[in-house]
Amino acid sequence: MGVVKDLGEHYLARNYRRFPVVFVRGKGSRLFDEEGQEYLDFCAGIAVCALGHCPDEVVRAIKEQAERLLHVSNLYWTEPQARLAQVLVENSFAERVFFCNSGAEAVETALKLARRWAYLRHGPDKTGIVALENSFHGRTYGALSVTGQPAYWEGFKPLVPDVFHVPANDLSALRAAVNERTCAVILEPILGEGGVIPLSREFMAEARRLCDEVGALLIFDEIQTGIGRTGKLFAYELYGILPDVLCLAKGLAGGLPLGAVLAREEVMSALTPGSHASTFGGNPVSCAAALSVLERVLSPGFLDEVRLKGEALRKGLLSLVEEFPEKLKGVRGAGLLLALETRIPAGELCEALFSRRILTTAPKPDALRLTPPLTVAYREIDALLSVLRELLSG
Ligand SMILES: Cc1ncc(COP(=O)(O)O)c(C=O)c1O
Structure with a gap:
């Protein structure tokens, strides 16, 4: 990260707060940093990479x-x-x-x-x-x-x-x-x-x-x-x-x-x-x-899959809300544009997920936003949910 971050700190406008990582490659819902470390991406370039990273x-x-x-x-x-x-x-x-x-x-x-x-x-x-x-x-x-x-x-x-x-x-x-x-x-x-x-x-x-x-x-x-x-x-x-x-x-x-x-x-x-x-x-x-x-x-079945994956993610998040009512309030959104409504600072949860190499966003102090690629796999949804459970249990 050294050189790239140093150059950026020196030459770029200082209008962004960036996470301390330099990404060099991506495929599907995965990103890889300079050291080859893998990240699971529930940010997707802020809801941009609809088909994941570098779809063939x-x-x-x-x-x-x-x-x-x-x-x-x-x-x-x-x-x-x-x-x-x-x-x-x-x-x-x-x-x-x-x-x-x-x-x-x-x-x-x-x-x-x-x-x-x-x-x-x-x-x-x-x-x-x-x-x-x-x-x-x-x-x-x-x-x-x-x-x-x-x-x-x-x-x-x-x-x-x-x-x-x-x-x-x-x-x-x-x-x-x-x-x-x-x-x-x-x-x-x-x-x-x-x-x-x-x-x-x-x-x-x-x-x-x-x-x-x-x-x-x-x-x-x-x-x-x-x-x-x-x-x-x-x-x-x-x-x-x-x-x-x-x-x-x-x-x-x-x-x-x-x-x-x-x-x-x-x-x-x-x-x-x-x-x-x-x-x-x-x-x-x-x-x-x-x-x-x-x-x-627009291919047959694609949007049905998005709805099903959205439901799977929503269901998983709702069970976390039930499990941790003192920390979580509910789930908002539709499809694969969802927010976990938090009682604890969502920014801190986002940082904790980052330290576990999962990317999310926290647009408001009470909203952890999840916008994975529309092609996210069920096992990737499960991976996010199990790390969230661990963090919330801590
Ligand atoms: C609803 C909505 N409108 C407009 C914008 C601005 O888009 P851009 O950053 O491409 O200018 C955004 C970006 O987050 C958005 O979410």
Whole structure:
């Protein structure tokens, strides 16, 4: 670790708190450090490596595409981008796709799309955006402004104006915030960085109804919940309602940077030539990787397996909750986006797991988040549960 850590400490911006390990290789749910020590990965690059590390078919698709064409920009057509848009449209509510490079950029695009759509239809005054307290949408100015966690705003104000935050699952606060001047409501179906907090069916349905009533767009940020993470391709399928705009990133290209915004034609038509763009967005290599990820995620039985593994993990965690009620409170989430709700500091549990070479995340002091690759094996779930049991017994 010496050299790499020293170089990093010396030259990199100091905006991350990193675990003391240098990873050099990964396969499936396993990572290997410089000394060849093996780690079990229930972080998966923060819910990115949907098919685990270096899945054969994704690596092959990347290699083949990299040998043909890396980049041409969006002045021209490329096949992987067009085909990926087709797959996303054919498997969602949407009719059109805009590609970018990250989650924050997808959120930024969705917010700009909503304002411009409202501007073209209703004039310049319909600019309000309603978002949730404790939400997370990214670090660029628009995405940061809708993020409902004041700690992330400190020192960065003034933020984008006309953003109103309401508590998650508070129907009357939502009703009070949405009005004729609202152009968009933006929601994560499960607040991931907020500690894996699912929105209720009633809240989601009311958001849909209010958006229809005032002529606003309902934006779902499925950057963390999308691409099979919850056991459905998109989490909105769990709720039986459709968004107007959908943001994707993270798992989409299985580890390469790629973001996407999906919408119906009538909405996406607000983006006319010159109104929005991205030089790298939808580059052929990331799109080739995403095509191969989606082929696997959409293959027969894959999402059923995610649901079954999610249930196995949830069941195991719930039995730990029963066993250690003084330390644990419950389990939240869906599919393979789960949090163990703790009474003890979740960060300490995460550190203790790390010292046993298991990677997890603790987005909140009471939430140990588990986002393994969607391909995680049952024996790997059992391995995590037995180490957790040992640590909790200590
Ligand atoms: C729901 C959600 N939206 C947006 C983002 C930001 O994505 P990125 O870090 O790729 O900009 C994240 C990242 O954690 C996220 O979980």
